[in-house]
Amino acid sequence: MIAATLPALLLAAGCGTSDSGQENEPEATETEESTPHGYIEGAEEAAEPQSRLVLADAGTGGIHVLDLITEEITEAGEFADPQALRGDGRYGYLTGADGTVQVVDSGAWTVDHGDHSHYYRAAIELGEQLPAGTVPYRETPFTVAGDTVSGPGLEETCADPSPSSSSRGYPMGTAVTRAGLVLGCADGALLVTEREDAEGEFTAERIPYPDGTEPGARAGEFHHRAGSTTLAALAADGTGFWLLDVTTGDWQFTADDTVTAVNAVGSGGAVLTLTDTGELVSRDGTDGTETARVPLTGDRIEVDSSRAYISDPEGQQVVEIDYADGLRTARTFDLGFTPSHMVETGR
Numbered sequence: 001m002i003a004a005t006l007p008a009l010l011l012a013a014g015c016g017t018s019d020s021g022q023e024n025e026p027e028a029t030e031t032e033e034s035t036p037h038g039y040i041e042g043a044e045e046a047a048e049p050q051s052r053l054v055l056a057d058a059g060t061g062g063i064h065v066l067d068l069i070t071e072e073i074t075e076a077g078e079f080a081d082p083q084a085l086r087g088d089g090r091y092g093y094l095t096g097a098d099g100t101v102q103v104v105d106s107g108a109w110t111v112d113h114g115d116h117s118h119y120y121r122a123a124i125e126l127g128e129q130l131p132a133g134t135v136p137y138r139e140t141p142f143t144v145a146g147d148t149v150s151g152p153g154l155e156e157t158c159a160d161p162s163p164s165s166s167s168r169g170y171p172m173g174t175a176v177t178r179a180g181l182v183l184g185c186a187d188g189a190l191l192v193t194e195r196e197d198a199e200g201e202f203t204a205e206r207i208p209y210p211d212g213t214e215p216g217a218r219a220g221e222f223h224h225r226a227g228s229t230t231l232a233a234l235a236a237d238g239t240g241f242w243l244l245d246v247t248t249g250d251w252q253f254t255a256d257d258t259v260t261a262v263n264a265v266g267s268g269g270a271v272l273t274l275t276d277t278g279e280l281v282s283r284d285g286t287d288g289t290e291t292a293r294v295p296l297t298g299d300r301i302e303v304d305s306s307r308a309y310i311s312d313p314e315g316q317q318v319v320e321i322d323y324a325d326g327l328r329t330a331r332t333f334d335l336g337f338t339p340s341h342m343v344e345t346g347r
Helices: 028-032
Strands: 045-046 051-055 062-067 073-078 081-088 090-097 101-105 108-112 119-123 126-128 133-137 140-145 148-149 154-157 174-177 180-185 188-194 202-208 228-233 240-245 250-255 259-264 271-276 279-283 289-295 300-302 308-312 317-322 328-334 340-344
Touching: 051 081, 051 090, 062 101, 073 126, 081 340, 090 340, 133 180, 148 188, 154 202, 228 259, 240 259, 240 271, 259 300, 271 300, 300 340, 308 340
Parallel strands: none
Antiparallel strands: 045 119, 051 062, 051 340, 062 073, 081 090, 090 101, 101 126, 108 119, 133 140, 140 148, 148 154, 174 180, 180 188, 188 202, 228 240, 240 250, 259 271, 271 279, 279 289, 300 308, 308 317, 317 328
């Protein structure tokens, strides 16, 4: 288990309901009466998602967490020469130049029980460092070495999963979705899920690119809304962007060599892109029709169920966008440092 190197992901207790009409129902103990439903030790339960942004400055190595509710910024520590940042809803994973991964506990997460969710906030902490090639999923480390992905009960080929050497330099991605862990490979994506017949062991399913896809046009770094199974990625050769529906295995390519960043709200929802002409564009996720366009510079897009966040390193700010209201600017956060890398947590 990854608990030895990564702070354990705390899960809420089961959310069962009692039969209030049952006779001779046992009396609650003092502990049960004093413990709130869904309690997690060391965390405070909230009534709504506790959204936060993990931000890293590539120049200084400074790591910061912006609380999107209180608007407070917390310094979380430093990590030299961060190259990339991804998240899983609670933790941020900063990758260094040598492949070492620095774990950042944002102190905000959601536990989804299907028919309802629990929202938690806790202290922001700098976690331990993971060796190059460890990809954490469900508290389990999956190792990517050469062309092989391995984990408990799993050993699969994933050709060329290493960072891209394309002119734009986008790394091949991994993404943690509700459907499973997705890894980008030269021939498509690899979807890793837990086996139904063997607890704690995993299996993998291949999602190949459409026939005729050129090797240079493969998807780069994956982006998506937390809870969504629709992934967005720039083509490594800069010719456009991909959408991948993980549940159906469908890839959709849009040719547009002006796009510099992309993210997707979810199945059939808006697709947001930044262009090299300094604009934010919203497209219909079904047919690709442009629905809105506004002037805005930035280099990364994070989305949740109601807002998008655009990082602007040159302006040292993050802009909050209401993408359902014509790309209206809702808030602007002046940071005082360069947000070279960004990921949203708490959702």
